[in-house]
Amino acid sequence: MAAKVGNQDSYPNRYAYLSKNLWSGFLFGVGFIAFFDEAVFHQLLHWHHFYDKSTTSMGLVSDGLFHAFSWFATIGGLFLFADLHRRKALWLMRWWGGVLLGAGGFQLYDGIIQHKVMRIHQIRYVENVIVYDAIWNVTAAAMIIIGAILIVRTQRHRAPEGENRA
Known part of the structure; x- marks a missing residue:
């Protein structure tokens, strides 16, 4: 019988x-929101480029570099996710808190x-x-607040007897 993801036992x-x-979660959140920003606002809507202080060609090159960064962060976060799942150490509430904190933090920085x-x-x-x-910025702040709440909720839990806490 397969284990349910996030189940404490x-x-x-x-x-x-x-x-x-x-x-x-944080890495995945940063990568995902950067990818979403680049795909929607840069490519589909054509609202701006990553770097608009030069030519359109330079803007497209900067978009490509930004896109590569977003994929590296996303894939890195997913490799860590797979490792956590393999080790039976995945905690979805904490992971989602990291996703929202990373996405909101990057969006607020942007x-x-x-x-x-x-x-x-x-x-x-x-x-x-x-x-x-x-x-x-309000959307970014909302993601940060919700992510922080999820992270704090997982901090309050105590490890059962005999388990290590990092």
């Missing part, structure tokens, strides 16, 4: 791999640092960009 090693569950401080691109080039910025 089926994954007794999860306490020993608390940080690996978090980092696997919205504040890249859009406003560095000004390498805007979410969209329109008159009232503040509406887009607000939606972007």
